[in-house]
Amino acid sequence: MVGLVVVPTPTWYLVLSAVLFSIGAVGVLVRRNPLVMFMCIELMLNAVNLTFVTVGRxxxxxxxxxxxFFVMVxxxxxxxxxxxxxxxxxxRRSGVNVDDLSELRG
Amino acid sequence: MELFVFVCASVMVLVGALGVIFRKHPVHAALSLVLTLFGIAVLFVSQSAEFLAAVQVIVYAGAIVILFLFVIMLLGVDRAEDLKIEPLTGQRWIAGVVGIGMVGLLTAAVVSGSDALRLRGAGIASPVAGENADANIQQLANSIFSDYVFAFEITSVLLVVAVVGTVLLARRRTGKGIA
Structure with missing residues (x-):
């Protein structure tokens, strides 16, 4: 730690948030449970929040x-x-699969 | 020191995110989401966004994930999803390729655009222990309540509309129409 101190640059944070965003996007594509898809959307939102904070700094x-702050609200x-x-x-429906929800009518 | 924090928080974030995708059980996915959100909060602290880290823990980990868990238990959908079945053939592969391509493109964009990150604003106050420990909160409040005060007021309207709309949506229908 004395000789070479590596400090993470903003690029590191941005790459991390890019990876997080992509994981969230793949999750939305792959999972079929609407709740888990919502969680993946939260992952993407958090990646964007991390990007905002990093660029802001x-x-x-x-x-x-x-x-x-507004994004969180x-x-x-x-x-x-x-x-x-x-x-x-x-x-109204029993299954938890978004493929079954092909129509908006209740 | 910041490197150590960054590595640990990144591991938390990535393990949690992969857990959200690959865990079969929705409850486990929600708990993995908590891990990711805490990792993001650590990264916020290490970038001197202390107020946002606190809000992240309180709002996301405290409220949103609990809401997810409530809905999972309310609907009784907490049985494991069978990830072996692929609803559309070849969809997983294509999704994986899309994900890897997205990582590549975003990384290329970030690396090539890193020169654009120049000092622009007036500076971010970082708290100094013992001297002005809540400098970050004061500066953020100055920004929100002066520059963005109109957006802040609109936000309150948005929250009220969301709460009222959700109550109407999730209410059980009674026979007497809208009661």
């Missing part, structure tokens, strides 16, 4: 963190509405 600007609202929709759909 690299540019030395507080606006990145302010936008992350909107994500919370989105989860609440999405879970409400899932609950009301699942009450």
């Amino acid at each position: 690299a540019m030395s600007d507080i606006d990145g963190q302010a936008i992350v 909107v994500a919370a609202a989105e989860v609440v509405v999405g879970l409400g929709i899932i609950v009301s759909i699942m009450r």
Whole structure:
């Protein structure tokens, strides 16, 4: 640790968030349970939040963190509405598979 | 030191994210999501975004994941999904290729665009122990309540609309129509 101290640059954080975003996207493509798909959407939102904070620090600007705050609020609202929709759909149908939900009519 | 924190938090984030995808049981996926969210919170702290780290733990890990778990138990869907069955043939392979391609493209974009990260703003206050420990919160509050105060007010409207809409959506239908 004395000779060579490697400090993670913003690029490291951005690459990590790119990997996280891709994992979330693959999860949305692969999984068929609507709840798990929602969790994968949360993964992607968190990757974007990490990007905002990293770029905000690299540019030395507080606006990145302010936008992350709003993203969190909107994500919370989105989860609440999405879970409400899932609950009301699942009450009528038994299966938990988005492939069965091919029509909007209740 | 920051390297050590970064490596540990990255391992947390990636293990949790892979757990969300590959765990069969939805409850296990939700718990893996908690691991990822805590890792992100650690990364926020190491980038001197302390307030956002606290909000991350409280809102995401505390509220959203609990909401997920409530819905999983409420619907009784907590039986394991059989990941062996592939609903559309070849979909997994294509999804994997798409994911790897996305990682490659995003990494290339990040590396080639890293020169664009220049100092632009007025600087981010980082808390100094004993002197001004809540500098980050003060600076963020100055930004939100002055520059973005209109967006902040709209946010409150959004939350009220979301709560009312969810109550209407998830309510059981009674025979008397809207009661």
